[in-house]
Each structure stands twice: as structure tokens, then as C-alpha cells.
Amino acid sequence: MKPALLEVMRMNRICRMVLATCLGSFILVIFYFQSMLHPVMRRNPFAVDICCRKGSRSPLQELYNPIQLELSNTAVLHQMRRDQVTDTCRANSAVSRKRRVLTPSDLKHLVVDEDHELIYCYVPKVACTNWKRLMMVLTGRGKYSDPMEIPANEAHVSANLKTLNQYSIPEINHRLKSYLKFLFVREPFERLVSAYRNKFTQKYNTSFHKRYGTKIIKRQRKNATQEALRKGDDVKFEEFVAYLIDPHTQREEPFNEHWQTVYSLCHPCHIHYDLVGKYETLEEDSNYVLQLAGVGSYLKFPTYAKSTRTTDEMTTEFFQNISSEHQTQLYEVYKLDFLMFNYSVPSYLKLE
Numbered sequence: 001m002k003p004a005l006l007e008v009m010r011m012n013r014i015c016r017m018v019l020a021t022c023l024g025s026f027i028l029v030i031f032y033f034q035s036m037l038h039p040v041m042r043r044n045p046f047a048v049d050i051c052c053r054k055g056s057r058s059p060l061q062e063l064y065n066p067i068q069l070e071l072s073n074t075a076v077l078h079q080m081r082r083d084q085v086t087d088t089c090r091a092n093s094a095v096s097r098k099r100r101v102l103t104p105s106d107l108k109h110l111v112v113d114e115d116h117e118l119i120y121c122y123v124p125k126v127a128c129t130n131w132k133r134l135m136m137v138l139t140g141r142g143k144y145s146d147p148m149e150i151p152a153n154e155a156h157v158s159a160n161l162k163t164l165n166q167y168s169i170p171e172i173n174h175r176l177k178s179y180l181k182f183l184f185v186r187e188p189f190e191r192l193v194s195a196y197r198n199k200f201t202q203k204y205n206t207s208f209h210k211r212y213g214t215k216i217i218k219r220q221r222k223n224a225t226q227e228a229l230r231k232g233d234d235v236k237f238e239e240f241v242a243y244l245i246d247p248h249t250q251r252e253e254p255f256n257e258h259w260q261t262v263y264s265l266c267h268p269c270h271i272h273y274d275l276v277g278k279y280e281t282l283e284e285d286s287n288y289v290l291q292l293a294g295v296g297s298y299l300k301f302p303t304y305a306k307s308t309r310t311t312d313e314m315t316t317e318f319f320q321n322i323s324s325e326h327q328t329q330l331y332e333v334y335k336l337d338f339l340m341f342n343y344s345v346p347s348y349l350k351l352e
């Protein structure tokens with residue numbers, strides 16, 4: 001071949017390579033600008049799926065008319081849990097329905113997810129931090145994909161989630177009728193010990209020490225030191241129990257949400273919960289809710305490896321030093337939660 005022809009072919013190849021490089025860069029630039037216009041989609045590859053329910057079936061339909069056999073077996077278990085709540089409400093109507101009607105301010109614990117038609121009543125000390133994180137993912141329209149990327153304190157900022165009390169009365173009624181309403185419960189005394197350990201035995205929880213610890217020590221401890229009265233940071237479990245059963249306490253103000261009864265926080269005798277999740281089967285029940293909401297294949301409840309969790313054995317130990325008179329009175333305070341959510345009287349209790 002002539003050298004001139006070879007030179008032409010070489011130039012031709014270089015031109016094609018330059019053209020291909022330019023075209024490739026151009027396409028990249030287009031993708032870059034597109035992703036700038038839709039930053040949310042770029043951050044979260046699941047954005048479209050997590051954003052909005054795509055199937056025609058709502059979570060309520062999935063729960064009450066399951067198509068998959070595996071879901072129908074679980075549905076039977078949840079029907080039994082709902083029946084237990086209904087029967088307890090009926091049998092204890094004098095106490096459980098002390099309030100005839102609810103006002104919007106009673107709905108502050110009900111977190112709403114409009115996109116997936118869910119309402120979650122959060123109960124502190126029942127992994128509500130993780131559930132609030134999930135609700136932020138579900139309602140975030142792609143802002144988050146991994147619940148654990150949300151710091152715990154952010155999950156508790158009330159402005160980050162919408163609650164049912166923020167809607168008008170017709171909007172509240174519509175949502176109560178057509179959304180899947182759920183809550184998570186825990187054995188009441190284990191929940192109480194979890195609250196005590198977290199709020200009164202951790203040095204960093206100074207706001208609780210000041211707000212409640214000082215009051216508890218003042219009322220329950222004879223010969224308290226000036227330092228204990230000032231700091232309120234060494235409340236004993238016996239003193240905490242004495243404070244809870246003291247009739248003055250609830251006359252003065254409602255219990256703090258961390259030890260308030262579930263029936264006072266979520267009003268299960270007024271609001272018909274479709275699903276009662278249990279702490280004892282937390283991950284299984286949570287993932288079932290996510291499955292009903294149509295996001296179960298890519299969103300899971302965060303798993304947990306904390307070894308210091310409050311256990312039944314630990315709870316038994318805490319109750320060793322409580323007199324049977326106080327145990328009996330404390331059981332009366334939490335009795336409806338025990339009955340409603342089918343927790344038996346703990347074997348370590350010495351009731352009078």
C-alpha cells in the first residue's frame with residue numbers, strides 16, 4: 001500500500017476516535033445535568049419505588065384480603081391480636097373508654113405516611129426510633145434510602161414527620177378509615193425497666209434527671225442529700241415505682257411518654273388498629289408491615305446487635321426489691337396493657 005493511502009486511513013481512524021470520545025463526553029454531560037435537575041433520584045436508586053405505592057392494592061387490602069398464602073397465615077395471627085384488643089376494651093369499658101371522644105391533640109403519636117397509606121402510633125421504648133427512621137424513609141420521597149443513615153436525634157425531631165393531629169377533622173376521618181393503622185407493644189414491665197435504665201441510670205440524660213429525678217427524690221427519699229435533690233441523677237428503681245403508683249403523680253400531670261401506658265398513648269379502644277406488632281417478634285412483624293405496604297423487597301427493619309438490651313431476666317431482678325404491695329399497685333396501673341396485648345402476669349410477681 002502506498003504511504004499516502006496509509007496516512008489517510010490513519011487520519012480517518014483518529015477522527016473516528018475523537019468523534020467517539022466527544023459523543024461519549026456529551027452523553028455524560030447530559031446525564032450529569034439531568035441528575036442535577038433530579039438530585040433526589042440520583043441520591044437514591046430506590047426513589048421511585050419507595051416514593052409511592054404502585055400496585056392497585058392498598059396495605060389494608062393486602063392485610064384483609066391477602067392473595068399470597070404466606071400472608072394469609074400471618075393475617076390469622078393478627079386477627080387474633082385484634083380480637084384480644086376488642087375483647088379487653090369491651091370487658092373494661094368503664095376504664096378503657098373513660099374518654100368518650102378523642103380530640104386532635106390525642107393524635108400526636110400517630111405518624112402518617114400518605115404515599116403508602118400507613119398510620120403508625122409510636123410507643124417509646126418499643127424501638128420507635130427505628131420505626132421513625134423507617135417512616136422518614138417512606139415519607140421522604142427518595143431523600144433517604146437507608147434508615148440507619150438518619151441519626152437517632154433527627155428521627156425524634158417532630159417536624160420531620162407528619163402526625164394525624166395536623167390534619168382537618170374530615171382529613172383525619174378519611175385517613176383513619178382508609179389507611180393501615182399499626183403500633184408496636186412490649187411486655188409492660190420490661191418496657192418500664194427499659195425506660196428506667198435509659199432515663200435514670202445513664203449519666204448523659206441530665207434533662208430527665210432535672211425534670212423527673214429531682215421530683216422523685218424529693219417525694220420518695222427520706223433524708224435526701226442536697227446534692228441528690230439538686231441533681232436528681234441517682235433515682236433507685238424502688239423510688240421510680242413509688243412515684244408511678246403515687247396517686248398524686250397522675251393527678252399533677254400525665255405520665256411522661258416513656259412510661260405512659262400504651263392505651264393512653266394510642267387509644268386502641270377508640271382507634272381500630274389493623275395490626276398490633278410485638279417487640280418479641282419485632283423484625284418479623286415490622287417486615288410484614290413493610291411487605292403489606294409494598295416495599296418489603298427493598299426496605300427492611302434495621303437489625304440490631306446491642307447486647308445490653310433489657311431482658312426478662314433483668315426485669316425479674318429489678319422487681320426483686322419491690323414489695324408485693326407496690327408490685328400489686330403497679331400491676332393495676334399497667335393492667336390494661338397486659339390484658340389488651342395478651343401478656344400474662346409475670347411469674348416473678350408476688351401479687352397480694
Ligand SMILES: Nc1ncnc2c1ncn2[C@@H]1O[C@H](COP(=O)(O)OS(=O)(=O)O)[C@@H](OP(=O)(O)O)[C@H]1O
Pocket residue numbers: 123124125126127128129130194195197198258282302303304306308309310311
Ligand atoms: N432491631 C431491634 N431489635 C431489638 N431491640 C431493638 C431494636 N431496635 C431497638 N431496640 C430496642 O428498643 C429500645 C429503644 O426503644 P426506642 O427507640 O423506642 O426508645 S426511645 O423511646 O427513643 O427512648 C431499646 O431497648 P432496651 O435496650 O431494652 O432499652 C433498644 O435496645
